[in-house]
Amino acid sequence: MNGVHDVGGMQDMGPVHHEQNEPVFHARWEGRVYAMNRALGAWRKWNIDTSRWVKELFPPADYFRMSYYERWYYGLLKLLTDSKLVTNAEIESGKAAKGSPKMTAPLKAEQVVRTYTQARFEGRNRAGAPARFKVGQRVRARNMHPTGHTRLPRYARGRVGTIESDQGVFALPDTNATFLGENPQHVYSVRFEARELWGEQARPHDTVYIDLWDSYLEPL
Amino acid sequence: MPKGKKPPFGRRGFLKGAAAGAAALVSGPEAGSARPSVQDHDHDHEHQAVPSDLTLRVKALESLLVEKGLVDRSALDAVVDTYEHKVGPHIGARIVAHAWVDPEYKKRLLADADSAIGELGFGGQQGESMRVVENSSTVHNVVVCTLCSCYPWAVLGLPPVWYKSTAYRARSVIDPRGVLREFGLEFGDDVQVRVWDSTADLRYLVLPERPANTDHMSENELAGMVTRNSMIGTARVKS
Numbered sequence: 001m002n003g004v005h006d007v008g009g010m011q012d013m014g015p016v017h018h019e020q021n022e023p024v025f026h027a028r029w030e031g032r033v034y035a036m037n038r039a040l041g042a043w044r045k046w047n048i049d050t051s052r053w054v055k056e057l058f059p060p061a062d063y064f065r066m067s068y069y070e071r072w073y074y075g076l077l078k079l080l081t082d083s084k085l086v087t088n089a090e091i092e093s094g095k096a097a098k099g100s101p102k103m104t105a106p107l108k109a110e111q112v113v114r115t116y117t118q119a120r121f122e123g124r125n126r127a128g129a130p131a132r133f134k135v136g137q138r139v140r141a142r143n144m145h146p147t148g149h150t151r152l153p154r155y156a157r158g159r160v161g162t163i164e165s166d167q168g169v170f171a172l173p174d175t176n177a178t179f180l181g182e183n184p185q186h187v188y189s190v191r192f193e194a195r196e197l198w199g200e201q202a203r204p205h206d207t208v209y210i211d212l213w214d215s216y217l218e219p220l
Numbered sequence: 221m222p223k224g225k226k227p228p229f230g231r232r233g234f235l236k237g238a239a240a241g242a243a244a245l246v247s248g249p250e251a252g253s254a255r256p257s258v259q260d261h262d263h264d265h266e267h268q269a270v271p272s273d274l275t276l277r278v279k280a281l282e283s284l285l286v287e288k289g290l291v292d293r294s295a296l297d298a299v300v301d302t303y304e305h306k307v308g309p310h311i312g313a314r315i316v317a318h319a320w321v322d323p324e325y326k327k328r329l330l331a332d333a334d335s336a337i338g339e340l341g342f343g344g345q346q347g348e349s350m351r352v353v354e355n356s357s358t359v360h361n362v363v364v365c366t367l368c369s370c371y372p373w374a375v376l377g378l379p380p381v382w383y384k385s386t387a388y389r390a391r392s393v394i395d396p397r398g399v400l401r402e403f404g405l406e407f408g409d410d411v412q413v414r415v416w417d418s419t420a421d422l423r424y425l426v427l428p429e430r431p432a433n434t435d436h437m438s439e440n441e442l443a444g445m446v447t448r449n450s451m452i453g454t455a456r457v458k459s
Contacts, residue, residue, distance in 0.1 A: 008366030010390035035299035103289035211420035
Protein backbone atom coordinates (compact mmCIF):
# COMPACT_ATOMS: atom_id res chain seq x y z
CA MET A 1 0.00 0.00 0.00
CA ASN A 2 1.21 3.48 -0.78
CA GLY A 3 0.79 4.18 2.90
CA VAL A 4 1.77 6.74 5.44
CA HIS A 5 4.53 4.52 6.83
CA ASP A 6 6.52 4.60 3.57
CA VAL A 7 8.34 7.84 4.31
CA GLY A 8 11.71 7.36 2.61
CA GLY A 9 12.57 10.51 0.68
CA MET A 10 10.10 12.88 2.34
CA GLN A 11 11.72 16.22 3.06
CA ASP A 12 9.48 18.25 5.33
CA MET A 13 10.15 16.42 8.54
CA GLY A 14 12.43 18.85 10.33
CA PRO A 15 15.68 18.07 12.12
CA VAL A 16 16.47 14.75 13.78
CA HIS A 17 16.25 15.30 17.52
CA HIS A 18 18.65 13.11 19.44
CA GLU A 19 18.48 12.84 23.18
CA GLN A 20 21.56 12.31 25.31
CA ASN A 21 21.50 9.40 27.77
CA GLU A 22 18.12 8.30 26.55
CA PRO A 23 16.31 5.69 28.68
CA VAL A 24 15.24 2.41 27.02
CA PHE A 25 11.61 3.27 27.84
CA HIS A 26 10.41 6.80 28.57
CA ALA A 27 7.47 5.64 30.68
CA ARG A 28 6.51 2.39 32.34
CA TRP A 29 3.59 1.79 29.98
CA GLU A 30 5.96 1.76 26.99
CA GLY A 31 7.87 -1.18 28.42
CA ARG A 32 4.64 -3.01 29.23
CA VAL A 33 3.31 -2.50 25.70
CA TYR A 34 6.57 -3.72 24.23
CA ALA A 35 6.63 -6.76 26.52
CA MET A 36 2.98 -7.64 25.83
CA ASN A 37 3.70 -7.57 22.10
CA ARG A 38 6.64 -9.90 22.50
CA ALA A 39 4.92 -12.26 24.94
CA LEU A 40 1.76 -12.49 22.86
CA GLY A 41 3.78 -13.19 19.74
CA ALA A 42 4.58 -16.54 21.31
CA TRP A 43 0.97 -17.60 20.67
CA ARG A 44 1.90 -17.59 16.98
CA LYS A 45 -1.49 -16.19 16.02
CA TRP A 46 0.24 -13.63 13.81
CA ASN A 47 3.73 -13.04 12.49
CA ILE A 48 6.12 -10.09 12.35
CA ASP A 49 4.77 -9.05 8.96
CA THR A 50 1.22 -8.95 10.32
CA SER A 51 2.34 -6.79 13.21
CA ARG A 52 3.97 -4.33 10.78
CA TRP A 53 0.94 -4.35 8.49
CA VAL A 54 -1.57 -3.42 11.20
CA LYS A 55 0.52 -0.35 12.05
CA GLU A 56 0.39 0.73 8.41
CA LEU A 57 -3.40 0.89 8.53
CA PHE A 58 -3.81 3.81 10.89
CA PRO A 59 -5.34 6.87 9.24
CA PRO A 60 -2.39 9.02 8.16
CA ALA A 61 -3.01 11.91 10.54
CA ASP A 62 -3.25 9.49 13.47
CA TYR A 63 -0.10 7.70 12.40
CA PHE A 64 1.92 10.89 12.61
CA ARG A 65 0.22 12.08 15.79
CA MET A 66 0.78 8.87 17.71
CA SER A 67 3.98 8.18 19.56
CA TYR A 68 5.90 5.06 18.63
CA TYR A 69 4.67 2.82 21.42
CA GLU A 70 1.16 4.20 21.07
CA ARG A 71 1.20 2.65 17.60
CA TRP A 72 2.32 -0.58 19.18
CA TYR A 73 -0.57 -0.40 21.67
CA TYR A 74 -3.28 0.21 19.07
CA GLY A 75 -1.71 -2.28 16.69
CA LEU A 76 -1.78 -4.87 19.46
CA LEU A 77 -5.49 -4.31 20.07
CA LYS A 78 -6.14 -5.06 16.43
CA LEU A 79 -3.96 -8.17 16.49
CA LEU A 80 -5.69 -9.43 19.64
CA THR A 81 -9.21 -9.00 18.27
CA ASP A 82 -8.43 -10.14 14.71
CA SER A 83 -6.97 -13.32 16.16
CA LYS A 84 -9.91 -13.70 18.56
CA LEU A 85 -7.64 -14.02 21.58
CA VAL A 86 -9.62 -11.13 23.06
CA THR A 87 -12.99 -9.59 22.20
CA ASN A 88 -13.89 -5.92 21.83
CA ALA A 89 -16.21 -6.25 24.81
CA GLU A 90 -13.39 -7.58 26.97
CA ILE A 91 -11.15 -4.69 26.02
CA GLU A 92 -13.88 -2.17 26.73
CA SER A 93 -14.78 -3.69 30.09
CA GLY A 94 -11.26 -4.73 31.08
CA LYS A 95 -12.69 -8.06 32.25
CA ALA A 96 -12.61 -11.55 30.75
CA ALA A 97 -15.94 -12.68 29.34
CA LYS A 98 -17.93 -14.88 31.73
CA GLY A 99 -17.13 -18.53 31.26
CA SER A 100 -14.07 -17.91 29.09
CA PRO A 101 -11.42 -20.52 29.76
CA LYS A 102 -8.22 -19.62 31.59
CA MET A 103 -5.35 -20.24 29.21
CA THR A 104 -1.70 -21.02 29.80
CA ALA A 105 0.71 -18.39 28.55
CA PRO A 106 3.30 -19.83 26.17
CA LEU A 107 6.13 -17.50 27.24
CA LYS A 108 7.51 -18.12 30.72
CA ALA A 109 9.75 -15.72 32.58
CA GLU A 110 12.58 -18.24 32.72
CA GLN A 111 12.60 -18.57 28.90
CA VAL A 112 12.87 -14.88 28.17
CA VAL A 113 16.58 -14.24 28.49
CA ARG A 114 17.53 -17.33 26.56
CA THR A 115 15.02 -16.69 23.78
CA TYR A 116 16.05 -13.09 23.35
CA THR A 117 19.80 -13.50 23.61
CA GLN A 118 20.67 -17.00 22.42
CA ALA A 119 18.06 -18.68 20.34
CA ARG A 120 18.68 -19.24 16.64
CA PHE A 121 15.80 -19.03 14.26
CA GLU A 122 14.93 -20.10 10.81
CA GLY A 123 15.85 -16.68 9.48
CA ARG A 124 17.37 -16.78 6.05
CA ASN A 125 17.54 -20.52 5.71
CA ARG A 126 14.11 -21.35 4.42
CA ALA A 127 13.87 -23.69 1.50
CA GLY A 128 12.29 -22.05 -1.47
CA ALA A 129 12.35 -20.93 -5.02
CA PRO A 130 15.66 -20.73 -6.86
CA ALA A 131 17.37 -17.37 -7.21
CA ARG A 132 16.44 -15.57 -10.42
CA PHE A 133 19.29 -13.09 -10.12
CA LYS A 134 23.06 -13.22 -9.71
CA VAL A 135 25.44 -10.96 -7.86
CA GLY A 136 26.51 -8.15 -10.19
CA GLN A 137 23.38 -8.35 -12.32
CA ARG A 138 21.54 -5.12 -13.20
CA VAL A 139 17.90 -5.17 -12.16
CA ARG A 140 14.93 -2.84 -12.03
CA ALA A 141 12.69 -2.61 -8.97
CA ARG A 142 9.19 -3.19 -10.27
CA ASN A 143 6.77 -0.34 -10.66
CA MET A 144 4.06 -1.87 -8.53
CA HIS A 145 1.48 -0.40 -6.18
CA PRO A 146 -0.20 -3.22 -4.29
CA THR A 147 -3.00 -2.25 -1.91
CA GLY A 148 -1.76 -4.71 0.69
CA HIS A 149 1.46 -4.98 2.67
CA THR A 150 4.75 -4.75 0.81
CA ARG A 151 8.36 -4.02 1.67
CA LEU A 152 9.31 -2.47 -1.63
CA PRO A 153 9.57 1.22 -0.73
CA ARG A 154 8.05 3.73 -3.13
CA TYR A 155 11.29 5.59 -3.67
CA ALA A 156 12.89 2.53 -5.25
CA ARG A 157 10.10 1.55 -7.64
CA GLY A 158 11.07 1.73 -11.28
CA ARG A 159 14.71 2.42 -10.38
CA VAL A 160 17.67 0.47 -11.68
CA GLY A 161 20.23 -1.06 -9.36
CA THR A 162 22.78 -3.85 -9.09
CA ILE A 163 22.53 -7.05 -7.07
CA GLU A 164 25.22 -6.61 -4.42
CA SER A 165 24.63 -9.86 -2.54
CA ASP A 166 22.19 -12.72 -2.14
CA GLN A 167 21.09 -12.81 1.50
CA GLY A 168 19.29 -16.13 1.44
CA VAL A 169 15.66 -17.17 1.44
CA PHE A 170 12.96 -15.45 3.48
CA ALA A 171 9.17 -15.48 3.73
CA LEU A 172 7.52 -12.92 1.44
CA PRO A 173 5.88 -10.26 3.65
CA ASP A 174 3.29 -9.36 1.01
CA THR A 175 1.51 -12.68 1.51
CA ASN A 176 2.81 -13.70 4.93
CA ALA A 177 1.35 -10.62 6.61
CA THR A 178 -2.19 -11.71 5.79
CA PHE A 179 -1.67 -15.47 6.20
CA LEU A 180 -1.73 -16.14 2.46
CA GLY A 181 1.44 -18.22 2.65
CA GLU A 182 5.15 -17.70 3.20
CA ASN A 183 6.09 -17.88 -0.50
CA PRO A 184 9.78 -18.08 0.40
CA GLN A 185 12.08 -16.16 -1.95
CA HIS A 186 15.64 -14.99 -2.19
CA VAL A 187 16.32 -11.56 -0.75
CA TYR A 188 19.06 -9.48 -2.32
CA SER A 189 20.85 -6.38 -1.17
CA VAL A 190 20.44 -4.16 -4.21
CA ARG A 191 22.78 -1.21 -4.66
CA PHE A 192 21.25 1.94 -6.10
CA GLU A 193 23.31 4.93 -7.05
CA ALA A 194 22.02 7.91 -5.09
CA ARG A 195 21.67 9.79 -8.38
CA GLU A 196 19.49 7.06 -9.85
CA LEU A 197 17.11 7.59 -6.94
CA TRP A 198 17.35 11.34 -6.39
CA GLY A 199 18.86 12.87 -9.49
CA GLU A 200 21.55 15.49 -9.78
CA GLN A 201 21.21 16.80 -6.25
CA ALA A 202 22.76 13.60 -4.86
CA ARG A 203 26.51 13.15 -4.62
CA PRO A 204 27.85 11.14 -7.55
CA HIS A 205 29.44 8.35 -5.51
CA ASP A 206 26.89 7.90 -2.75
CA THR A 207 24.73 4.79 -2.72
CA VAL A 208 21.63 3.37 -1.06
CA TYR A 209 21.33 -0.37 -0.46
CA ILE A 210 17.86 -1.83 -0.20
CA ASP A 211 17.01 -5.43 0.68
CA LEU A 212 14.50 -6.66 -1.88
CA TRP A 213 12.67 -9.91 -2.46
CA ASP A 214 13.09 -11.75 -5.78
CA SER A 215 9.57 -10.94 -7.02
CA TYR A 216 10.12 -7.19 -6.44
CA LEU A 217 12.71 -7.21 -9.21
CA GLU A 218 12.80 -7.63 -12.95
CA PRO A 219 15.81 -8.27 -15.20
CA LEU A 220 16.98 -5.49 -17.49
CA MET B 221 -10.50 4.19 32.23
CA PRO B 222 -11.02 7.74 33.48
CA LYS B 223 -14.63 8.87 33.65
CA GLY B 224 -15.93 10.76 30.67
CA LYS B 225 -13.19 9.50 28.36
CA LYS B 226 -14.34 7.43 25.43
CA PRO B 227 -11.83 4.81 24.41
CA PRO B 228 -10.89 5.33 20.76
CA PHE B 229 -11.77 1.75 20.00
CA GLY B 230 -15.26 2.05 21.44
CA ARG B 231 -17.09 3.02 18.29
CA ARG B 232 -17.16 1.78 14.77
CA GLY B 233 -13.73 1.84 13.31
CA PHE B 234 -10.64 0.33 14.68
CA LEU B 235 -11.75 -2.83 16.36
CA LYS B 236 -14.98 -3.32 14.49
CA GLY B 237 -12.94 -3.09 11.33
CA ALA B 238 -10.45 -5.47 12.81
CA ALA B 239 -12.98 -8.26 12.66
CA ALA B 240 -12.94 -8.01 8.88
CA GLY B 241 -9.64 -9.86 8.98
CA ALA B 242 -6.33 -8.90 7.56
CA ALA B 243 -6.85 -10.77 4.31
CA ALA B 244 -9.82 -8.57 3.42
CA LEU B 245 -7.62 -5.53 3.75
CA VAL B 246 -5.59 -6.39 0.71
CA SER B 247 -8.54 -6.96 -1.51
CA GLY B 248 -9.20 -3.51 -2.91
CA PRO B 249 -10.46 -0.02 -2.35
CA GLU B 250 -12.98 -1.22 0.24
CA ALA B 251 -10.00 -1.69 2.51
CA GLY B 252 -10.60 1.85 3.71
CA SER B 253 -13.73 0.80 5.53
CA ALA B 254 -11.77 -1.66 7.59
CA ARG B 255 -9.17 0.84 8.60
CA PRO B 256 -8.57 1.44 12.25
CA SER B 257 -9.81 4.82 13.36
CA VAL B 258 -8.70 6.63 16.42
CA GLN B 259 -10.39 9.82 15.43
CA ASP B 260 -12.44 9.83 18.62
CA HIS B 261 -9.27 10.35 20.53
CA ASP B 262 -9.69 13.65 22.30
CA HIS B 263 -6.12 14.38 23.28
CA ASP B 264 -3.64 16.69 21.75
CA HIS B 265 -0.95 14.46 20.31
CA GLU B 266 1.08 17.17 18.68
CA HIS B 267 4.78 16.65 19.23
CA GLN B 268 4.12 13.03 20.09
CA ALA B 269 2.79 13.93 23.54
CA VAL B 270 1.52 10.92 25.41
CA PRO B 271 -2.11 10.95 26.51
CA SER B 272 -2.25 10.68 30.25
CA ASP B 273 -4.82 7.91 30.21
CA LEU B 274 -2.70 5.61 28.06
CA THR B 275 -1.01 4.53 31.28
CA LEU B 276 -4.39 3.40 32.58
CA ARG B 277 -5.42 1.73 29.35
CA VAL B 278 -2.20 -0.25 29.16
CA LYS B 279 -2.62 -1.32 32.79
CA ALA B 280 -6.18 -2.42 32.08
CA LEU B 281 -5.08 -4.41 29.05
CA GLU B 282 -2.32 -6.11 31.03
CA SER B 283 -4.76 -7.08 33.77
CA LEU B 284 -7.14 -8.52 31.21
CA LEU B 285 -4.42 -10.51 29.49
CA VAL B 286 -3.18 -11.87 32.80
CA GLU B 287 -6.73 -12.75 33.90
CA LYS B 288 -7.26 -14.70 30.67
CA GLY B 289 -3.93 -16.46 31.02
CA LEU B 290 -2.67 -14.99 27.74
CA VAL B 291 0.48 -13.61 29.36
CA ASP B 292 2.36 -14.20 32.60
CA ARG B 293 3.09 -10.99 34.42
CA SER B 294 6.49 -12.32 35.44
CA ALA B 295 7.34 -12.91 31.78
CA LEU B 296 6.49 -9.28 30.99
CA ASP B 297 8.75 -8.18 33.84
CA ALA B 298 11.50 -10.35 32.42
CA VAL B 299 11.13 -8.86 28.93
CA VAL B 300 11.38 -5.32 30.25
CA ASP B 301 14.31 -6.24 32.47
CA THR B 302 16.09 -7.94 29.56
CA TYR B 303 16.06 -4.81 27.40
CA GLU B 304 16.65 -2.38 30.27
CA HIS B 305 19.56 -4.27 31.80
CA LYS B 306 20.87 -7.21 29.77
CA VAL B 307 20.68 -6.54 26.05
CA GLY B 308 22.04 -3.27 24.72
CA PRO B 309 24.83 -1.56 22.81
CA HIS B 310 27.47 -3.06 25.12
CA ILE B 311 26.99 -6.30 23.18
CA GLY B 312 27.66 -4.67 19.82
CA ALA B 313 30.63 -2.88 21.38
CA ARG B 314 32.18 -6.21 22.38
CA ILE B 315 31.75 -7.53 18.85
CA VAL B 316 33.37 -4.40 17.39
CA ALA B 317 36.27 -4.42 19.83
CA HIS B 318 36.93 -8.09 19.16
CA ALA B 319 36.98 -7.42 15.42
CA TRP B 320 39.46 -4.59 15.97
CA VAL B 321 41.96 -6.75 17.84
CA ASP B 322 41.55 -9.98 15.86
CA PRO B 323 41.83 -9.57 12.07
CA GLU B 324 40.79 -13.18 11.45
CA TYR B 325 37.66 -12.64 13.50
CA LYS B 326 36.93 -9.47 11.57
CA LYS B 327 37.10 -11.40 8.30
CA ARG B 328 34.63 -13.95 9.62
CA LEU B 329 32.38 -11.21 10.98
CA LEU B 330 32.17 -9.46 7.63
CA ALA B 331 31.70 -12.72 5.69
CA ASP B 332 29.23 -14.50 7.99
CA ALA B 333 28.04 -12.25 10.80
CA ASP B 334 25.58 -14.75 12.29
CA SER B 335 28.26 -17.34 12.97
CA ALA B 336 30.86 -14.82 14.10
CA ILE B 337 28.45 -13.16 16.54
CA GLY B 338 27.40 -16.61 17.74
CA GLU B 339 31.07 -17.41 18.45
CA LEU B 340 31.00 -14.72 21.13
CA GLY B 341 27.84 -16.19 22.62
CA PHE B 342 25.40 -13.60 21.29
CA GLY B 343 22.27 -13.99 19.18
CA GLY B 344 18.52 -13.95 19.57
CA GLN B 345 15.46 -12.44 17.98
CA GLN B 346 15.92 -9.52 15.62
CA GLY B 347 19.53 -10.42 15.26
CA GLU B 348 19.39 -13.83 13.63
CA SER B 349 20.15 -12.60 10.12
CA MET B 350 22.91 -10.13 10.73
CA ARG B 351 25.14 -8.28 8.37
CA VAL B 352 28.13 -6.20 9.43
CA VAL B 353 29.32 -3.37 7.17
CA GLU B 354 32.72 -1.80 7.65
CA ASN B 355 33.64 1.86 7.70
CA SER B 356 36.99 2.99 6.34
CA SER B 357 38.73 6.22 5.38
CA THR B 358 36.80 6.14 2.09
CA VAL B 359 33.47 4.51 3.01
CA HIS B 360 30.95 5.56 5.62
CA ASN B 361 27.93 3.33 6.30
CA VAL B 362 24.71 4.40 7.96
CA VAL B 363 21.66 2.26 8.74
CA VAL B 364 17.98 3.21 8.58
CA CYS B 365 14.57 1.57 8.29
CA THR B 366 12.40 3.81 6.14
CA LEU B 367 9.29 1.59 6.43
CA CYS B 368 9.18 1.00 10.19
CA SER B 369 11.86 0.64 12.84
CA CYS B 370 13.94 -2.46 12.03
CA TYR B 371 16.99 -2.57 14.25
CA PRO B 372 19.39 -5.28 15.47
CA TRP B 373 17.83 -5.76 18.91
CA ALA B 374 20.07 -8.70 19.76
CA VAL B 375 23.27 -6.68 19.57
CA LEU B 376 22.15 -3.06 20.18
CA GLY B 377 19.02 -3.45 22.29
CA LEU B 378 15.98 -1.33 21.44
CA PRO B 379 16.37 1.63 19.11
CA PRO B 380 16.51 5.23 20.34
CA VAL B 381 13.59 7.54 19.59
CA TRP B 382 15.51 9.42 16.90
CA TYR B 383 16.11 6.22 14.92
CA LYS B 384 12.35 5.58 14.88
CA SER B 385 11.46 9.20 14.11
CA THR B 386 9.86 10.14 10.83
CA ALA B 387 12.55 12.75 10.26
CA TYR B 388 15.38 10.22 10.38
CA ARG B 389 13.51 7.59 8.39
CA ALA B 390 12.44 10.05 5.72
CA ARG B 391 15.63 12.02 5.26
CA SER B 392 18.40 9.45 5.67
CA VAL B 393 17.94 8.03 2.20
CA ILE B 394 17.58 11.30 0.29
CA ASP B 395 19.92 13.49 2.32
CA PRO B 396 22.22 11.27 4.37
CA ARG B 397 24.95 13.89 4.50
CA GLY B 398 22.53 16.48 5.85
CA VAL B 399 21.35 14.09 8.55
CA LEU B 400 24.91 13.11 9.46
CA ARG B 401 25.84 16.78 9.71
CA GLU B 402 23.17 17.17 12.39
CA PHE B 403 24.99 14.43 14.30
CA GLY B 404 28.26 16.32 13.88
CA LEU B 405 29.68 14.21 11.04
CA GLU B 406 30.94 15.83 7.87
CA PHE B 407 32.46 13.99 4.93
CA GLY B 408 34.19 15.22 1.79
CA ASP B 409 33.73 13.89 -1.72
CA ASP B 410 36.55 11.42 -1.12
CA VAL B 411 34.22 9.48 1.16
CA GLN B 412 31.38 7.40 -0.23
CA VAL B 413 28.29 7.42 1.96
CA ARG B 414 26.41 4.12 1.87
CA VAL B 415 22.92 4.04 3.32
CA TRP B 416 21.47 0.65 4.25
CA ASP B 417 17.68 0.63 4.27
CA SER B 418 16.64 -2.38 6.38
CA THR B 419 13.56 -3.21 4.35
CA ALA B 420 13.82 -6.98 4.84
CA ASP B 421 14.79 -9.20 7.75
CA LEU B 422 18.51 -8.52 7.53
CA ARG B 423 19.78 -6.53 10.49
CA TYR B 424 22.78 -4.26 10.12
CA LEU B 425 25.63 -3.39 12.42
CA VAL B 426 28.21 -0.82 11.37
CA LEU B 427 31.80 -1.71 12.19
CA PRO B 428 33.24 1.73 12.91
CA GLU B 429 36.85 2.70 12.29
CA ARG B 430 39.23 2.05 15.15
CA PRO B 431 40.56 5.41 16.34
CA ALA B 432 44.26 6.19 16.01
CA ASN B 433 46.56 5.87 19.01
CA THR B 434 44.66 3.02 20.61
CA ASP B 435 47.27 0.29 20.06
CA HIS B 436 48.03 0.14 23.77
CA MET B 437 44.43 -0.43 24.77
CA SER B 438 42.93 -3.74 25.82
CA GLU B 439 39.90 -5.22 24.11
CA ASN B 440 37.76 -4.29 27.13
CA GLU B 441 38.98 -0.71 27.07
CA LEU B 442 38.27 -0.51 23.36
CA ALA B 443 34.75 -1.88 23.87
CA GLY B 444 34.18 0.88 26.40
CA MET B 445 34.76 3.50 23.70
CA VAL B 446 32.31 2.13 21.18
CA THR B 447 29.01 4.01 21.28
CA ARG B 448 25.60 2.93 20.04
CA ASN B 449 25.49 5.67 17.43
CA SER B 450 28.85 4.63 16.02
CA MET B 451 27.35 1.20 15.31
CA ILE B 452 24.35 2.75 13.52
CA GLY B 453 26.62 5.06 11.57
CA THR B 454 25.72 8.44 13.06
CA ALA B 455 28.94 8.86 15.06
CA ARG B 456 32.63 8.10 14.93
CA VAL B 457 34.42 6.35 17.76
CA LYS B 458 36.52 9.00 19.46
CA SER B 459 39.77 8.22 21.23
